[in-house]
Amino acid sequence: MTSTLSSARARPSFSWLRVRTVVRRHAYVLWRSPHRWFDIVVWPLFDILLWGSLGAFVAQENDASQAGTPYLLAGIMLFHVLFQSQIAVSTGFMEETWSRNLLNMMTTPLREIEYVVGLAVYGIGKLVAAMAMVCLTAAAFYGFNLGTVGWGLVPIVGILLVVGWALSMLVIGLLLRYGQSAEILAWASTFLILSLSGVFNPVEAIPGPLQPFSRILPTTHVFGAARDLLAGEPAPWSDLGVAALGALVLAALSMVFVTRKLAQFRHRGYVTRYS
Amino acid sequence: METPPVGIVLEASGLVKSFAKVRAVDGVDLTIADGERVALLGPNGAGKTTTLLMLLGAVTPDAGRVSLAGHELPRGRSAAMGEVGFVAGYLPFPDRLRVREALSLFAGFYGFSRRDGDAAVAAGLERFGVGHLADRMCMELSSGQRTLVGIVKAVLARPHLLVLDEPTASLDPDVAFRVRTGLLDVAAEDGTALLVTSHNMVEVERLTERVVFLAGGRVAADGSPAEVAERFGHGDLEGVFLHLAGTVVAEDQLADLDAPREAG
Numbered sequence: 001m002t003s004t005l006s007s008a009r010a011r012p013s014f015s016w017l018r019v020r021t022v023v024r025r026h027a028y029v030l031w032r033s034p035h036r037w038f039d040i041v042v043w044p045l046f047d048i049l050l051w052g053s054l055g056a057f058v059a060q061e062n063d064a065s066q067a068g069t070p071y072l073l074a075g076i077m078l079f080h081v082l083f084q085s086q087i088a089v090s091t092g093f094m095e096e097t098w099s100r101n102l103l104n105m106m107t108t109p110l111r112e113i114e115y116v117v118g119l120a121v122y123g124i125g126k127l128v129a130a131m132a133m134v135c136l137t138a139a140a141f142y143g144f145n146l147g148t149v150g151w152g153l154v155p156i157v158g159i160l161l162v163v164g165w166a167l168s169m170l171v172i173g174l175l176l177r178y179g180q181s182a183e184i185l186a187w188a189s190t191f192l193i194l195s196l197s198g199v200f201n202p203v204e205a206i207p208g209p210l211q212p213f214s215r216i217l218p219t220t221h222v223f224g225a226a227r228d229l230l231a232g233e234p235a236p237w238s239d240l241g242v243a244a245l246g247a248l249v250l251a252a253l254s255m256v257f258v259t260r261k262l263a264q265f266r267h268r269g270y271v272t273r274y275s
Numbered sequence: 276m277e278t279p280p281v282g283i284v285l286e287a288s289g290l291v292k293s294f295a296k297v298r299a300v301d302g303v304d305l306t307i308a309d310g311e312r313v314a315l316l317g318p319n320g321a322g323k324t325t326t327l328l329m330l331l332g333a334v335t336p337d338a339g340r341v342s343l344a345g346h347e348l349p350r351g352r353s354a355a356m357g358e359v360g361f362v363a364g365y366l367p368f369p370d371r372l373r374v375r376e377a378l379s380l381f382a383g384f385y386g387f388s389r390r391d392g393d394a395a396v397a398a399g400l401e402r403f404g405v406g407h408l409a410d411r412m413c414m415e416l417s418s419g420q421r422t423l424v425g426i427v428k429a430v431l432a433r434p435h436l437l438v439l440d441e442p443t444a445s446l447d448p449d450v451a452f453r454v455r456t457g458l459l460d461v462a463a464e465d466g467t468a469l470l471v472t473s474h475n476m477v478e479v480e481r482l483t484e485r486v487v488f489l490a491g492g493r494v495a496a497d498g499s500p501a502e503v504a505e506r507f508g509h510g511d512l513e514g515v516f517l518h519l520a521g522t523v524v525a526e527d528q529l530a531d532l533d534a535p536r537e538a539g
Binding site: 021024099101104108109263 | 354
């Protein structure tokens with residue numbers, strides 16, 4: 001027992017063991033909660049069927065080639081990168097509030113940063129599963145392969161991941177401040193991005209008054225870059241650079257926001273909402 | 276032979292906390308020595324839970340300082356929580372996990388490797404006589420079982436201080452007895468200090484050697500149960516409690532109330 005104790009008490013400032021434990025905690029929940037598989041299996045499947053079929057129909061009606069279908073499919077598949085990375089972290093945190101486990105967690109050596117990193121790693125696992133689902137569905141039903149975008153896909157996915165995590169930090173900050181009434185924002189935030197980022201269309205197709213908002217979103221530049229690549233054009237690195245910079249600024253602001261909301265959460269004793 | 280110096284496991288001074296215009300805690304000082312068994316008592320609204328949450332770093336005080344096992348909060352919160360176990364009768368475990376899994380996760384948070392953690396969990400469950408619950412889903416636990424499993428969780432890392440918020444509230448007497456016995460064993464065998472809140476004064480007298488009464492967010496009394504009862508001119512802690520709650524009941528009335536229970 002002595003060696004066990006000494007190893008338990010030797011606590012580094014940042015512990016990957018605790019990060020792995022957070023991942024394990026949420027993996028157990030996922031395994032035991034069939035409704036959580038909707039995020040990974042059902043919604044991705046429905047989205048691909050919906051947008052793929054819409055693209056095929058429009059192409060058929062216009063007696064045109066199926067050129068529109070790959071744009072719609074690539075858009076919704078990349079949107080899922082953003083959605084999955086955001087929703088895994090947001091609902092992971094909400095799980096602690098739903099199961100009234102927050103005070104239990106806060107009274108262990110687990111650090112906030114370890115918790116967030118653990119949720120992000122868990123989210124990557126969910127993302128891989130969901131992307132496998134959308135890729136297989138798109139390939140099987142519409143013969144579309146997202147890999148045709150090429151290596152430019154790597155920075156695109158990276159930027160979308162960062163934006164997804166940043167959004168989840170904003171959602172968690174609002175949950176810390178406003179409690180369960182802010183839960184709807186976990187879903188609403190990504191759909192706001194979906195409608196303003198030109199996931200399927202250029203910015204010019206968005207109503208004029210909303211276009212300035214659309215242009216400042218890093219995701220708008222990412223989806224535009226993906227369309228360029230699909231059209232066989234060279235990678236628009238300047239657009240991707242602007243998007244990467246925007247994503248980093250958003251991530252920094254979201255970290256400041258959630259840190260302040262956590263301090264407010266502790267200051268106002270909001271933990272008693274969940275105990 | 277010289278007595279070794281007694282270490283201080285908890286040192287809090289000048290704790291103040293207000294919510295809106297209500298001052299919940301108003302200058303509380305509390306020091307607990309290694310192995311000491313202390314009850315934090317007081318009527319509803321006296322500031323007990325707020326004080327506990329500040330001591331655990333879950334609520335930030337408006338003023339004052341807290342040092343746990345030599346770690347200042349909030350900066351040393353993570354290290355301090357490694358030296359403290361927390362149990363609350365009202366807190367459930369994550370409901371989609373088996374008891375063994377939930378405890379194994381908490382062992383991970385305390386820094387145990389998977390293998391060491393599982394071994395510590397199995398030993399802990401056996402120690403408190405709840406080994407048969409290992410594969411039970413947490414949501415299926417009764418409140419007594421939940422408290423016992425909560426104690427297993429709290430003592431996994433052999434903490435210096437065990438903080439218990441209403442550990443036997445709403446438990447049957449036999450289960451409450453098991454919980455008390457388990458806590459006294461932990462204190463005796465591991466040298467763990469206890470800080471307990473409870474509304475059950477009989478339990479407090481059995482479980483602790485020192486009581487700190489809060490009233491209106493301030494420390495109204497601090498001493499052994501007998502000393503505090505004597506200072507307030509009552510025969511026991513229940514009289515002190517009622518006194519501080521603003522309900523003054525004569526000792527003979529208390530004796531009348533006790534009579535049927537004792538006869539029964």
